[in-house]
Amino acid sequence: MTGILRGRPAAWLVGIVACTLALVALDAGGGTEGRTASAEPVRNATIVVEEGGTRTGFATPEVTVGGGGTVTVVNLDSMDHTVTSVARAADGTPVFDVRVPAGTSATVPGVEGLSAGAWAFFCKFHPNMRGVITVEGVAGGVEPVTTRFEQPLVVPSTRRGADIRLVMRRAKVRTLPHGPRTSMWTYDGSYPGPTIRRRGGRGTEVTVVNRLPRGAGSMSTHLHGDHHASADDGQPTTQLIRRGDERTYDYPLMVDGRPEPGSFFWYHDHRMDRTARNNWRGLQGMFIVTDPPTPGLRLPQGRRDVPLMVSERSFTAGNQLTDPFADGPEMSGHHGDMSWTGPDAPPDDATIGDKVLVNGRYAPYLDVSATRYRLRLLNSSPFSSYNFTLSDGRPFLQIGTGSGLLPRAVVRSSVLLGPAQRADVVVDFSGATGQRVVLGSVPASSGETGDDARESAVMEFRVGAPAADASRLPSRLPSPRLVSPVPSKVTQTWTFGLEESAHHGSAWTINGRAFDPGRVDHRARLDTVERWRFRNTSDVTHYVHIHAEQWRTLLRDGRRPPPWERGLEDTWRLEPGEEVEVAARFTDYTGPFMIHCHMLDHEDHGMMARFDVAP
Template sequence: MVRHSAAGGPDHYSRGPQGIVAATPVSHNLQMGISDFGRGSLFFAVLVALALALAPSSAGPGGALTAAADPAPQLATILIELGGAATGYATPNVAVAQGGEVTVVNNDSMAHTVTSDAVGTDGDPLFHVVVPARTTRTLVIARLAGGKYAFFCGFHPSMRGTLTIEGDATGEIPTSPPFDQPLRIPKVLTGNNVTIPMRMGKVRVMASGPRTRMWTYAGSFPGPTIKRPTGRATKVTFVHQLPRKAGSMSVHNHGGHQSSRDDGQPTRYLIGKGGRRTYTYPLTDFGAPVPAYFAFYHDHKMDVTARNNWRGLQGMFLVTDPRERRLRLPTGKFDVPLHFSDRSFTRKNQLTNPFPSPGRGMHHWMNGPKAPPNDATVGSRILVNGQYAPYLRVKPGLYRLRLLNASLFSAYDFALSNGSPFVQVGTGNGLLPKSVVRQDLLLGPAQRADVIVDFRRQRGENVLLRTIPRSDDTTGTGSRSATLMQFRVRGSTDQTARIPARLTKIENIKAPRKVAKTWTFGLSETGRGSFWSINGKMFDPGRVDHKVRMNSVERWRLRNVSDMTHYVHLHEERWQTLSRNGDKPPPWEKGYEDTWRLDPGETVDVFARFTDYPGLFMVHCHMLNHEDHGMMAQFKVLPTRSP
């Protein structure tokens, strides 16, 4: 078996597209010969009897003869046609003999992968190959045991298929993660004046083997969780202690409401090597405490946001509100933040480097095999709080799980192995008006969900948290499929928490009927190459794409005209969702939001009141390669007019 990584590696080239070759069974030849004879003749009957006596056959139960099975083909082809990201594999179900070869032919204009759902004892997919556009690769599966293996495209997980290997059980077989390390809860910082160094660190990602060298906040991945009560001004000082080659840094409090200067600008107010910068987060909006929210802070430097996040510059940010106590939601050890991200590793547990060397000009990524739309960064292993396949011991009670998808590109559709539902009580930006029961829960990059899971009747069980193939009908990018972590339900508790039906009121702001600005997300090309665009333009830090007056309310339209799902992030304000494709938003989108899923062809209308801070703020796709490769714009909030 040969493994292939998204960062590159050994590829086996075939001689070209291969058809399926199979021996013609004797019975088929026999039937062709019989057609020339009269079926009523004695000679015909004798010939048939003689042929059946001589032909190979197999005995079924009781000695009855059954037709000889066709031998499995030694060669099989997985075909991807033009538009495969939307239509899927042209040959989603293929079969091959054990030890045979599978050729992947990609006739599409986009790169794709063939990646197994199942993993081996090392945690990597049992097979994985990246196939650039209009290219052929051969997947060697000689070491795999016979059986059925589901596969998907790592870049477009809605593309799915099944490979059947016909043979015995000898060879490598799928295995479950070992769950042999306890879940790590990041250190919590609660002071009103916090200092966090950015430095190299060695992080325990795998349960065994070397620690992983990463760029970290305060030596851990994710970094320490900043936990502060709403309305209390918070100052966070970041100190740049990373190597000089890392370049300057910028830190964005994702989901926060802060001044333009403190918002993590991609090209201004940067932190150079050896420098420091203090960001001020008032945790107020329009003079009142902001609603409690669960967000994260991360690097936001132009052109290298994906690289810097991949290397570890992420941490969680939790704002609390004492007024929530009346709801009796789970608290303390029953309130667990979960940070999900995917990474790929070498055999020595070190991060792979899927990024081209910086410094060759901002347009060096516009051409070549990784130019948009082939620029997705996807990891082979999905981590929880920076660990692969951890477990958490829980009591048989109610648990509040704060789910954060901090991946660069991948989406996850969360589900529990025992079929229990989630009760969603909030988004990343605050509580919902009412609780929503959800059997599974789809989150794209930067999206968060505040959910309650009921373990009260599951004492003694081991419950798995999984990501499943996206369950709704969609032509979008889809979600990963994997087992993420294990909950071990043990002991007892006298917990008094509950799941309230009604939670909070959302501020009643009258939304304008007129759309003030439409932001169109697409893929564009010039003579220099391809790029991700907003309104047909590549990001330019010197250009203002829209102006809005402070204290006004505007309705914006988010529109996707590309063939890929985007997860669109709007900075700064407390946004509300007005409609999705002309209809009312689903119940889980009726709170405050800052990141929306936009499938191909979708349109979402949102609105907000622009308060407190004039200056420049960002609009971008939070699939971070897309942001780095042009899909970012900026709007300017103008001061209120003098009377």
């Protein structure tokens, strides 16, 4: 890191903080001489973020304010932060929300109208940072509102043919329960696009047509997780689909001469510098590869096999998507030396929505029988992670990842998924007739894996009567073979970091360099096994995705991975300071492929690299 401009507060701001910390100490019980138990609550309060807040949290995570008072946020960190309420208003937006750029201060709007009580808050950019504002005394009338599940879940239409045509076009779709429909960029007029369902080994050609509005630009569709030729990978800068044109992608659904294992893939736009924008506007869909019937394996099927794409968006008062990309950041430099400037430049680039959507709808419900269901969970958000739980404590039985079944089923009380990660789980609703079970996301305890997950209700299951159920809960599973043996030495190390310059701006980098589509960062030989290591030297978590192959997880921080990471994977959570080692055999295809962070702003702002598979 060559220099940091942000995070240098003015002298007056330092003075304010010194006074603030003294007041906070008094309010917390230090120096209480002269105060009585009946003293009026402090009229105003200050929340402080010190340097390194992404690691240490708010310096004053618990503050008390008198009714009608104000709360000021002072940010001494080198990163932007927010103070955002966990509680929601009737329209589903946070009761209060303020962004505080590095080295500035701001007043939290709406605090003066809050009712008495404890109001939890967090930073949207770094959800591990959490705190509580306690309102005392005479207060306002604003109360938290329980999420209302008012519209049914919609399962996207299914395409099963060998030749599929998807037209990218603008369409109005129902996302919110009331008011106008939302204009989005879609595949075939729906968000998500149609779900493609094909058996492994049955070749599939998908023709994508670009009929998006003028100004949308060229597009590139990537089938995330699949094994296919480089030319069909949705390259970020080549083989693009211009407006009015079309491109046919060939997916043989084969790996090294064998049918591809049953998997839960998804397709989405992958256009360089525009991936976050194009996904935000709706260019996403699901792709399920199925196995042939397996004797003895009786998983839920038909209507009890439900794909769930979880994402998030923010909307205007007229139910239209907001445009978080309108103000940049601006790119400077050239390929090989790219960096970004402006208020949303790295590390302050994070596209986050106010409302969580499931299959494109806010707070939906699904009527289920008191039987077992297979839920295929996909986090297609641009930035946020979710730690999924069920409101009655009912467990998940995880049977697979996005890349196939696990060797053994794993009972889990929560399932943490970052951007692009998937989990194949079974939930048994037996005994819950008449109940409403909420699928939600909750952060883990501070300092534990998943403490940066967003907190939100996601959807509701309305459990009806029992019904005939031929499924069974499995223990051992016919999981795909893992590559073995693997090299004892690491073939390639990929270091994910942040580079900032006092003169040129900032960029997310891999091995110290921002993405250059013309630069080959590593070469692998066909029909060889390589062992790769990921390292995170930045202060934020990344989600590492590799194209081309499906990978075996070997080590996480030098230890055997947890049971739910012992199958095939294509995307890994990489926390600050963490190291992960993976291995794969390069088969079938040569040419350029990508490795990148799947937090889409990070990908767009440099955190991608190219590797070539050579004969």
